[in-house]
Amino acid sequence: MITIISATNRKDSLTIKVAQFYSQLLTTENVTNQVMDLCDLPRDFMFSNSFGNSTEEFTLMIHKYIQGAQKFVVISPEYHGSYPGIFKSLMDCIGGDGVGEKKVALVGVASGRAGNLRGMEHLTSLFHHLKAEVFSAKPKLSEIHNLLNEKGIIENPETVALLQDQIKRFVKF
Ligand SMILES: Cc1cc2nc3c(=O)[nH]c(=O)nc-3n(C[C@H](O)[C@H](O)[C@H](O)COP(=O)(O)O)c2cc1C
Numbered sequence: 001m002i003t004i005i006s007a008t009n010r011k012d013s014l015t016i017k018v019a020q021f022y023s024q025l026l027t028t029e030n031v032t033n034q035v036m037d038l039c040d041l042p043r044d045f046m047f048s049n050s051f052g053n054s055t056e057e058f059t060l061m062i063h064k065y066i067q068g069a070q071k072f073v074v075i076s077p078e079y080h081g082s083y084p085g086i087f088k089s090l091m092d093c094i095g096g097d098g099v100g101e102k103k104v105a106l107v108g109v110a111s112g113r114a115g116n117l118r119g120m121e122h123l124t125s126l127f128h129h130l131k132a133e134v135f136s137a138k139p140k141l142s143e144i145h146n147l148l149n150e151k152g153i154i155e156n157p158e159t160v161a162l163l164q165d166q167i168k169r170f171v172k173f
Pocket residue numbers: 008010012013014015016077078079080081082109110111112113114115144145
């Protein structure tokens with residue numbers, strides 16, 4: 001099982017659309033997958049699931065999406081030159097037990113031209129600190145509003161080829 005994590009809690013984000021498109025690509029390759037939308041996190045999860053505290057709702061989510069996965073694809077928007085703070089908060093709550101020794105692929109999403117290049121580096125540092133292995137190919141989807149059509153499909157052949165190449169090699173990683 002691969003969990004695709006849409007690393008933002010922004011309602012109607014373009015990142016969740018990319019995550020759903022990525023899920024379709026994985027399904028086409030017969031790879032079992034599920035999408036974790038950070039919009040579904042309990043509103044107060046950071047306070048109620050850190051420093052020794054836990055709630056059933058959060059624990060069930062982590063069991064399904066984190067412990068229940070062998071690999072992760074983290075699709076992260078660029079917020080202020082990095083990945084969203086909510087994703088770091090999630091990692092601070094679950095720690096290395098959830099992702100350590102598992103494999104992670106990264107995809108950057110941005111309205112600007114850098115495609116979240118710096119966020120990809122920051123995420124790589126974070127996952128290596130947590131003893132997870134990060135796959136080398138990290139597609140960076142710049143000017144995302146021009147790539148997704150109104151149905152949430154990416155039609156640009158070069159971008160689709162980049163994602164398909166990442167998938168084909170990541171499943172063997
Ligand atoms: C808090 C915030 C900060 C952002 N900072 C950047 C940025 O530094 N660079 C950039 O290219 N886009 C930035 N954006 C725009 C996002 O890249 C854009 O909203 C894009 O659609 C991906 O984010 P989304 O998944 O929330 O839609 C920012 C958006 C938000 C909400």
